[in-house]
Amino acid sequence: MNIIDVFDRVSGEYDSVGVDFFKPMAEAVIRAVAPRPGDRVLDVGCGRGAALLPAARLVGPTGHVTGIDLAPGMVAHTARATSGARNVTIQLGDAQRPDFPAKSFDVITAALVLFFLPDPPSALTTYHQLLKPGGRLGFSSFAAPDQRYAKTMRILARFAGSPPPERKQHPLFGSVESLRQATSEAGFSRTRVKELDVRSHFRDAAQLVGWIGSHYGRSLLDSVPPDRRAEATQAIADYLDWPTTFTTRIRVVTGDV
Known part of the structure; x- marks a missing residue:
């Protein structure tokens, strides 16, 4: 099952x-990039919004x-949820190569999206071209998962018939400096x-387990009979002890045109 299929399956x-x-x-990305009244924003890999x-x-309203999202289910759910908003458009679209004219947007956001793309550096260059002079980019990536989450996923993998291969991360996500x-x-x-903790x-x-099955972790959960x-x-x-809390460290990156 490819990435798009996984997110389409879990879209509900x-x-x-x-x-x-x-x-x-995602709200941390929005705070960092600070959209203003009247801005035109492109949210790539919008998910459920x-x-x-x-x-x-x-x-x-101005x-x-x-x-945009490549998972039809995400597009359908989010389009229904925003059907009454006159300042929102939801459509199928590729976060790797958004199909819009140059200098179309004041802000581009990509919340936990870029590391799924086949060529993140090329995507960043495309985003720069899509932004107007004075435009802003904001995106996020993972810095460190909670170690107990990693162990939880290893426990699930023990019960899997054929667990999916571990995804390799592009080197640009390796450190603050590489980003x-x-x-x-x-x-x-x-x-x-x-960097911040959630x-x-x-x-x-x-x-x-239900939460793991509601995001990309579904690819592993579905391999458990x-x-x-x-x-x-x-x-x-x-x-684990219950109730429990996981702490996930993320990185929020911003840049100006």
Whole structure:
């Protein structure tokens, strides 16, 4: 199952299972890039609107936010959720190569998206071309997962018939300096990288496993046979104390045109 298929499959549950994770991370990107009234914003890989919705509130009725995603389910759900908003457009579109004229936007946001792309440096260069003079880019990536999350995923993998291969991350996501350098090389000035922690709370193992199945972790969960999932959930329940909190460190990167 490829990345688009995974996100299409989880689109109904994504960011909707009662766990604070994607929303606070996306809101950190919006705070950093600070859309203003009247701005035209492009949100690439918009998902269920974690960054798009706060951006739409900030640009107001004189601005506009366009969200693109390659997962049809994400587009359908988010289009329905924003159907009453006159300053929002949701459409199928590729975060690697957004199909818009040069200098179309004041702001581009990409919340936890770039590391999924086949060529992140090329995408950054494209974003620079799509921004007007004075435009701003804001994107985020992971710095460090909670170590107990990594162990939880290894426990799930023990029950998997054929776990998916681990994805290799592009070197630009390796450090604060590599992120700053890649953003600068794409043409952006005043590049800044800020690290912050996001805490996510889980009441029990069933909620944690359900949350894993609501995002890209679904690719691993689906490889666990249905008749072994209760056993896998119990193994996770035995590993952690409940309720539990995971702390995830992310990096928020901004740059100016």
